[in-house]
Amino acid sequence: MAPSAALGTKSDGQRSRLALIVTGGVGLAAASPFLRPLLGLGAADAASKAEDLRILQLVLQLEYTQVALYEQALKEASLSGELRDFAQTALGHERQHLAAVKQALGSKAGPKPRFEFGSKTKSADAFRQTAIKLEHVAVAGYNGQATNLTKPTLAVAGEIVSVEARHAAWVRAIAGEVAAPDPVDKPMTGSEVAAALHEIGLRAS
Amino acid sequence: MKTLLRLAAALAVVIAISLLWVGLGGSHRQGADLSSAAYSSLPAAPAPALRIGRPERLSSSRFISRWTTVRRPTLARSRPSASAPVVTELSTHAPEGTPNALSAIGARTDARSRVWVEVRLPVLPNGTRGWVPRRSLGAYQTLDTRLVVDRSALRATLYRDGKTIFSAPVAVGTSYWPTPAGRFIVRSELTRYASPFYGPVSFGTSARSAVLTDWPAGGFVGIHGTNAPQLVPGRVSHGCVRMRNSDILRLARLLPVGTPLLIR
Amino acid sequence: MDEQRDFARFLNAVDVDGAIAEASHQRRLALSRRGLLAAAAAGAGALLLGRSEARAASGLSANDVGILNYALVLEYLQASFYTEAERSGALSGKTAQAARVVGATERAHVKAFQKLLGSKAVKRPLFDFQGVTEAQQAFLKTAVAFEDLAVAAYKGQAPKLQSSAVLAAAVGIHSVEARHAAWMRQLFGVTPAVNAFDKPATKQNINRIVASTHFIVAHPKMKARSKPQYTG
Numbered sequence: 126m127a128p129s130a131a132l133g134t135k136s137d138g139q140r141s142r143l144a145l146i147v148t149g150g151v152g153l154a155a156a157s158p159f160l161r162p163l164l165g166l167g168a169a170d171a172a173s174k175a176e177d178l179r180i181l182q183l184v185l186q187l188e189y190t191q192v193a194l195y196e197q198a199l200k201e202a203s204l205s206g207e208l209r210d211f212a213q214t215a216l217g218h219e220r221q222h223l224a225a226v227k228q229a230l231g232s233k234a235g236p237k238p239r240f241e242f243g244s245k246t247k248s249a250d251a252f253r254q255t256a257i258k259l260e261h262v263a264v265a266g267y268n269g270q271a272t273n274l275t276k277p278t279l280a281v282a283g284e285i286v287s288v289e290a291r292h293a294a295w296v297r298a299i300a301g302e303v304a305a306p307d308p309v310d311k312p313m314t315g316s317e318v319a320a321a322l323h324e325i326g327l328r329a330s
Numbered sequence: 331m332k333t334l335l336r337l338a339a340a341l342a343v344v345i346a347i348s349l350l351w352v353g354l355g356g357s358h359r360q361g362a363d364l365s366s367a368a369y370s371s372l373p374a375a376p377a378p379a380l381r382i383g384r385p386e387r388l389s390s391s392r393f394i395s396r397w398t399t400v401r402r403p404t405l406a407r408s409r410p411s412a413s414a415p416v417v418t419e420l421s422t423h424a425p426e427g428t429p430n431a432l433s434a435i436g437a438r439t440d441a442r443s444r445v446w447v448e449v450r451l452p453v454l455p456n457g458t459r460g461w462v463p464r465r466s467l468g469a470y471q472t473l474d475t476r477l478v479v480d481r482s483a484l485r486a487t488l489y490r491d492g493k494t495i496f497s498a499p500v501a502v503g504t505s506y507w508p509t510p511a512g513r514f515i516v517r518s519e520l521t522r523y524a525s526p527f528y529g530p531v532s533f534g535t536s537a538r539s540a541v542l543t544d545w546p547a548g549g550f551v552g553i554h555g556t557n558a559p560q561l562v563p564g565r566v567s568h569g570c571v572r573m574r575n576s577d578i579l580r581l582a583r584l585l586p587v588g589t590p591l592l593i594r
Numbered sequence: 595m596d597e598q599r600d601f602a603r604f605l606n607a608v609d610v611d612g613a614i615a616e617a618s619h620q621r622r623l624a625l626s627r628r629g630l631l632a633a634a635a636a637g638a639g640a641l642l643l644g645r646s647e648a649r650a651a652s653g654l655s656a657n658d659v660g661i662l663n664y665a666l667v668l669e670y671l672q673a674s675f676y677t678e679a680e681r682s683g684a685l686s687g688k689t690a691q692a693a694r695v696v697g698a699t700e701r702a703h704v705k706a707f708q709k710l711l712g713s714k715a716v717k718r719p720l721f722d723f724q725g726v727t728e729a730q731q732a733f734l735k736t737a738v739a740f741e742d743l744a745v746a747a748y749k750g751q752a753p754k755l756q757s758s759a760v761l762a763a764a765v766g767i768h769s770v771e772a773r774h775a776a777w778m779r780q781l782f783g784v785t786p787a788v789n790a791f792d793k794p795a796t797k798q799n800i801n802r803i804v805a806s807t808h809f810i811v812a813h814p815k816m817k818a819r820s821k822p823q824y825t826g
Contacts, residue, residue, distance in 0.1 A: 174625075183372075267769075269373075272758040272761055285791060286768070287771075287772035293773060294776035298786075303775035304692070304774075309767055311768055315372035376758050376762050378766060379760040381706060386702070394681065431814075437684065439684075445729055469814075471720070492784075503825075523820065527826065534822070551823055569824075
């Protein structure tokens with residue numbers, strides 16, 4: 126139900142307040158790409174939207190991890206050249222992803238986790254290998270949930286996963302690896318993603 | 331008034347979130363449960379409908395050839411340069427009325443980043459090559475077939491990927507009207523014409539008689555059937571390669587137009 | 595002249611960050627006008643014009659068959675492009691290496707689509723790449739455009755698929771095309787990932803862009819009924 130429907134319209138003053146509320150609602154939806162499908166009056170039932178949110182919780186952890194890894198590596202891994210370029214660009218993208226997911230979950234969003242990356246962010250080599258792993262997890266993780274998402278949320282997730290795949294290919298190329306070694310990117314389950322994130326350094330807050 | 335507006339905006343946010351909250355029946359705050367178990371209820375992806383096989387590298391180029399057609403009338407030049415001498419004009423159609431097929435044997439980019447293609451030219455002397463602008467040519471097609479006519483053995487052999495898939499005796503030109511040697515292309519297939527002399531089907535080539543230069547349509551050599559099979563094999567023709575009708579019909583099922591032709 | 599403008603527009607349409615235009619040299623590539631209409635007559639264009647199959651192939655809905663065939667044309671385009679570039683011998687170094695790997699992948703994609711669609715698979719069109727497979731810079735510029743296009747195309751169609759098994763396959767391919775896009779961009783010297791969110795493209799837009807390249811052409815008719823005029 127749209128926020129505006131909760132209020133009646135009577136006077137001019139109330140109408141302008143209503144306009145603001147509607148604008149605010151639209152603005153809110155515009156702020157996160159995920160909110161449009163979740164606020165929308167789509168045909169997807171409540172259970173599917175609930176599953177969307179459960180999946181977004183996992184995505185939240187993934188994006189938190191990516192942001193944290195890139196932030197930490199830029200601070201302490203002595204990155205230079207194209208690898209630094211990559212980390213900075215990817216960080217900018219992951220921050221936008223994180224913001225979108227956070228807003229979609231609103232107050233339901235889990236708190237920011239802790240991270241223990243250890244030596245993974247202490248050198249360029251270690252960071253590079255970890256980034257390769259993490260971007261692979263991102264692609265496989267998103268791909269793994271595609272068939273679980275409602276169509277509107279799938280559309281938005283689709284806009285993100287190809288960017289993660291670009292990151293994955295880019296950092297592999299920087300490392301001198303084949304950027305796209307497989308003809309198809311296989312999926313990972315939610316559990317597998319959670320386990321991989323833990324292995325990389327994600328801890329409960 | 332400003333305060334009221336700010337309150338209204340805040341209210342909008344709260345209402346939006348609350349509706350989401352209420353609509354989904356959740357009232358507990360979901361903590362950052364990062365255990366795998368928390369996500370084990372999410373279904374695994376179904377088996378994909380498309381099963382991608384192992385990517386394979388291209389086969390060796392040893393038996394691969396490339397041909398194309400003349401898309402626009404153009405000039406063939408002796409070098410890949412707009413200022414090089416003209417060797418011949420090329421039109422879009424062969425005398426048979428079919429698109430003018432040429433073997434493309436190489437390409438080069440000039441100083442102005444234009445692509446030039448080296449092609450075998452259907453002109454005398456046989457074996458002449460020239461360069462044409464890429465934009466004058468049409469789509470490339472690749473083949474792995476090769477037709478060889480051996481004038482001393484009086485035999486025509488078709489190879490595919492280096493293996494023999496057809497062989498038949500042939501009649502070739504007399505010593506006065508010899509079948510020319512060289513590298514050519516099978517450039518057309520003619521059928522359903524009423525001319526027993528040429529048999530049921532004939533193939534046009536880019537090979538030209540060096541002696542019958544005034545022949546209508548340029549004196550091109552064809553590969554065709556015959557109404558005088560008793561002369562096959564033999565050295566009897568005006569340059570054409572003749573085979574028995576049953577053989578040319580068999581060949582027609584196997585020989586794609588565009589196949590390079592070697593006459594030796 | 596029109597054709598050169600069309601091709602430039604094609605590159606612009608997928609050049610989200612203007613990088614292709616900036617990094618490239620001026621190229622004059624003439625393109626065939628007959629291409630799309632002839633291809634339509636040959637059947638490949640019919641698919642591009644949006645007419646989907648009435649019957650299902652192996653349990654697939656007509657909707658999904660239509661989307662799969664649409665994707666197959668793009669896979670044919672890419673497979674033929676990389677194959678021709680590799681055979682042309684104009685590529686060197688890391689670009690040549692990438693073309694070999696990506697070409698092999700796209701050929702594998704084509705085989706998989708053909709196998710799934712069976713007799714419902716659209717036939718392979720004939721492509722006239724007009725020299726972009728024969729020079730390294732033109733190749734890279736075009737590869738970037740094709741891969742970005744493929745990503746946007748898959749993204750636009752995925753939510754419309756009815757079968758979740760087909761969707762599962764599509765997302766696995768979509769991300770690989772995105773890897774290809776990043777790879778070719780990196781080789782070309784532009785940023786592999788421009789935005790945080792990649793936008794989808796509609797079928798109409800993709801069709802329009804592909805048509806504007808005039809790369810799809812009719813098969814030339816090499817058989818005729820004329821009377822032979824050979825020397826005999």
